[in-house]
Each structure stands twice: as C-alpha cells, then as structure tokens.
Amino acid sequence: MKLREYPATDFAPRIVGFVCNWSAYSGVEMAGINKEEYPPNIQLVRVMCLGRLHLGLILKAFELGADGVMLLGCPLDDCHYESGITSAKEVFTEARKMLNLLGVDPKRLALVEVPLGRGDVLARKVSSFVKHISKAGSSPLRLRVGVASPA
Amino acid sequence: MDTRAYSCLDCGKCTVACPISQYDPHYSPRMVVYSALRGHKAQLLSNSQLWSCITCSMCEERCQSGVQYTELIKLLRTEAHGLGETGQCTHGGALQSLMHIMTADHLSQNRLGWVDKRLKTATEAETLYFVGCQPYFDVLFADIGVKTLGIAKGAVKILNSLGIVPALLPNERCCGHDLLWAGDTEHFARLAEHNLKEISKAKAKRVVTTCPECYLTLKVEYPRYFGSLDFEVVHISQLLAERIAAGELKFRRSAKKVTYHDPCRLGRFSGIYDEPRAVINAIPKLELVEMPRSRTSALCCGTQAWMNCGTINKQIQAERLREASATGADVLLTSCPKCQIHFKCALHDGRLGVGIEIEDITSLAARALIV
Numbered sequence: 001m002k003l004r005e006y007p008a009t010d011f012a013p014r015i016v017g018f019v020c021n022w023s024a025y026s027g028v029e030m031a032g033i034n035k036e037e038y039p040p041n042i043q044l045v046r047v048m049c050l051g052r053l054h055l056g057l058i059l060k061a062f063e064l065g066a067d068g069v070m071l072l073g074c075p076l077d078d079c080h081y082e083s084g085i086t087s088a089k090e091v092f093t094e095a096r097k098m099l100n101l102l103g104v105d106p107k108r109l110a111l112v113e114v115p116l117g118r119g120d121v122l123a124r125k126v127s128s129f130v131k132h133i134s135k136a137g138s139s140p141l142r143l144r145v146g147v148a149s150p151a
Numbered sequence: 152m153d154t155r156a157y158s159c160l161d162c163g164k165c166t167v168a169c170p171i172s173q174y175d176p177h178y179s180p181r182m183v184v185y186s187a188l189r190g191h192k193a194q195l196l197s198n199s200q201l202w203s204c205i206t207c208s209m210c211e212e213r214c215q216s217g218v219q220y221t222e223l224i225k226l227l228r229t230e231a232h233g234l235g236e237t238g239q240c241t242h243g244g245a246l247q248s249l250m251h252i253m254t255a256d257h258l259s260q261n262r263l264g265w266v267d268k269r270l271k272t273a274t275e276a277e278t279l280y281f282v283g284c285q286p287y288f289d290v291l292f293a294d295i296g297v298k299t300l301g302i303a304k305g306a307v308k309i310l311n312s313l314g315i316v317p318a319l320l321p322n323e324r325c326c327g328h329d330l331l332w333a334g335d336t337e338h339f340a341r342l343a344e345h346n347l348k349e350i351s352k353a354k355a356k357r358v359v360t361t362c363p364e365c366y367l368t369l370k371v372e373y374p375r376y377f378g379s380l381d382f383e384v385v386h387i388s389q390l391l392a393e394r395i396a397a398g399e400l401k402f403r404r405s406a407k408k409v410t411y412h413d414p415c416r417l418g419r420f421s422g423i424y425d426e427p428r429a430v431i432n433a434i435p436k437l438e439l440v441e442m443p444r445s446r447t448s449a450l451c452c453g454t455q456a457w458m459n460c461g462t463i464n465k466q467i468q469a470e471r472l473r474e475a476s477a478t479g480a481d482v483l484l485t486s487c488p489k490c491q492i493h494f495k496c497a498l499h500d501g502r503l504g505v506g507i508e509i510e511d512i513t514s515l516a517a518r519a520l521i522v
Contacts, residue, residue, distance in 0.1 A: 055291070056243025063248045097290045098245075102252060103259040141255050 013067040013133040015042040017126070018057070020050045020084070023074035023116040030119030038123040039130040042070065050074070051084030058095045058109065062141055068133040070126065071111045078116060085113070104140060108133065154223040158216035159184045165210030165220060170451055171203055174463045178203055180210045180220055187223065196231040202238030202459045205467075206332055207451035208419040225332060232334030238458035242291065246329065246457040249287060253324040254341040260322055262286045265300045270307040276318035279355035280306055281369065283362040284325050285488055292492050295499045299488040302361045305517025306387055310359065312522050313394055318353040328364040329456040331372060343373050350382060357383045359390060361513050363416035363487045386417060387513050388486055392426035395433045402519040404435040410442050410480035411512075412471070413449035414487035427486050427512050434519045440478040450474065452490040453497070468497035469505075476505045486512045
C-alpha cells in the first residue's frame, strides 16, 4: 500500500473539527469503512449535537493555536434534536463576526452539513478546507507560550 | 501589599453588608478574613467561594478597621491561580479566550468599524479615547439587545463638539481588568504592556475612558506594575462635568424621569459620584430620582470578571432593578457598559416583571447635546 503524498510544503495546518454524533459522525465512520481519503490535519472532537457548541469552544480552539475550525453537523431537516443545527448556525455567525473583529479571516471557520452516512461528502469537504487553510497559511494569532512574570 | 487584614475586629459588619451573603448563607467575608489570618491556606485557596465575591467594595465601605477586602481577594485569587484554581467561567469561557487572544504580539484587529464619517478621529493626538471591549460586547450580547457602541459613538461626538479630535487605537487590547481580578496577573501584564506601548505611540497626554473598569485599571493598576504613567486618565463624566461647569456644553430638553446607578469601579473605588449627577442635572427637564441605596451605598450590578454568575447574582440584579423601578423612573442610567450588560441580561427574564429602560449616561448626553 502506498502512503498518500501531501504537497511539498513546510506548513501543515492544524485544524479542529467539531462533529455531531449523528449524521456527521456517521459520515466519518462511512469514510473509514469505504476507505475515503482525507488529510490527517484535522482532529475531530465528537459532540452529541452541534447545538451544544458555543462561542467559547470555538475561540478556545483558536486560542490554543488552531489554524482553522470546522463545524460538521447535520442537514437542517435531519437534526436529531430538531433545533440543534439552527442554534449551531447562530453560533457560527456570531463566531465569524468575532473572528473578523480580531483580525482573523472568518473563512478560517467553516460549517458543513454532512448527510447521513455520506463519507464521500465528509472527505471532500475536509480535503477542500485543509487545502484552503494550507493556502491561507498559519493563523495570525501567535500567542506566547512562556509565562512572563510581572514586575 | 498591606490589606490591613490584621486590623479585623471580627465584628461581621462586612457580612451584613455583603450582597452575596444576603442570598448565600454560606458566604461570609468575615470568615474569609478569619481563615486568612488563621493561616488556613489550603482550605481558603481551594474553596470555590473565593471566586464568588463580586468585589463591589460594599464591605470596605462599612469596615471601621479599614480592611481592604477586595485587595485581599485579589491577592488570594492570584495565589490560587498559581495553583491552577479558577472560578467558573461564564459565557462558555468566550471572554477569557478573547482576553488571552488579545495578548498576541501581532494583532491586526478590525475594531474601528463603528466610526462613521460624521465622527472625527485621529491616529495621533493629545487626547486619546480608550474604547474598551465594546465592539466585542455588541457581537457577544446582541441577543439581549446590548448596544454599547452607542457609548463609543457618543463619546467621540461629545469630544468633537468640544473641539477635541481624539486618537483611537486600531489595536487597543482589553485593559485586563477581568484577568487581574481573576488572579491571572501574567496575562494582565501582557495586555497592559501592549496598551501602554500603543498609547505612547499615539503620543497621548490624556486618556479618556467611558468604562469605569478601564478607568480604574489604567489609572490605578497600570502604575502598580509599570511605574507612573506619562499620561492622565479621566472618565468621560469628569470631563463632561468640567466642561458643563465652564458653560461649554448645551443640551436640548429631555422630559424623562431617570435614576442613576453608581458602578462600583467609578463610585466606591474612585469616588466619582457628583460628576455623573452634574451631567444629568445639566440636561433640561431631565428629572433625577435617587434610589434609596445610592452613592456609597449603591448595590452592585451583581457579577464580576465574567465568572461565577448564577442564581445568587441574578437575585441581586433583580433586587436592584426592582429598586430602580420603585422610584418611578422611566430609565435606569448607568455609566458602565458591564452594568448595562448585566442588567439587560436580568431584564431579559420575563418572570422578573420589571420594565425599565437601561441607558448609559454618555449616550444619553450625546443624544441631548446641541452641536
């Protein structure tokens, strides 16, 4: 088996993906079963519903050095809890506004609806987002890791 | 730092005055001081109640021994923070992340989108307007109808009408007030460092703020960490009162009945009580009715430093809103964007049954101003 080749660049984006347990996560599983390929730059965090997300979690991901954040949820008519994806969309809009104020390109945050069991959709969307972030470069938020002691 | 805790007479007036103790029988400032003096360090620093104090300074107002309780809390929290302890972040920690992100060395924020063509601003000027986190608040709290940018626009309008073109910092950071009061002095110092650099780049000799927290932090806390400042810090109500007395500002009539809520950082911490009232009295037909608890006895807006906000804090807010409403006023005026946020949040609960408008003194004055 041949290892997948990635573009010859030093920059490997770090992306956090919040995945809804229902349709979107079934997409992740199907992608695995069907051996769909997508770049390994995304680290998935499984949540019971994207409606559980709030601005704090998204900003925290950027604070900790994520170059991009993906919200992988369910289609509007297929939300397990009816209103979860709707509130996720509100949080998404709010977070994009906050990122813009902070001088971070709002397109570093994406919301994708993955239909039930569609591993191909998941792989395609993740690949194109990773490609987009690779092109955009690393996040402009470079936080000092060391601790400065006050005078 | 001497907090005078050793002077405590164990009389308990602090606990009687404390708004938190009113609703939480387990919380007692007297016991906190007692434990601190007895050296019950571990118990004190790991106690979740350390983070419940709303640092309103009501206890200090009542204490006849001059114990600086809020200073003690700040020091204890700094120690606890060093041990990895923290309060319960409200709003999902979004504000904490926001403040941490702002410590980044290279930021190019888009925070001045609110400046419209009618407002004259500069990049360098003798007077600088320190906006604070208002652009962020208006996004974060849009769901409860918070519009703090009206304060910022109003402030620039007022300054312009006085012939002042203020400098605005495109990369101003949070002043760090809430990190400092949560015991995170490292991140606070970084934010302060950035702000001091930006202010000196703008060649400002005077910094005007509309937020009492920014006022107190810039004026009192920054010099503690970085030595004396080469600029003066004023709250807009001080500037307004001074220019009103000089007859430089004229207002059109506004037939309303208002009551004024003293924010703790402006009132008890800075002793600015008369200036906001002078602004209110300068507006013709604007009638000021005081709440029973005003000035040094003003009740706090209920919560602090974006943490540990719960039912107890809501009860304090409800109590204050009922008190304001009982005066018969149409509008509850305040001069702090945070008080505005906290009161609007409490009003959002329909079960409260209180209908009163919340407005900031700066935006009210700007609206009534005759240019």
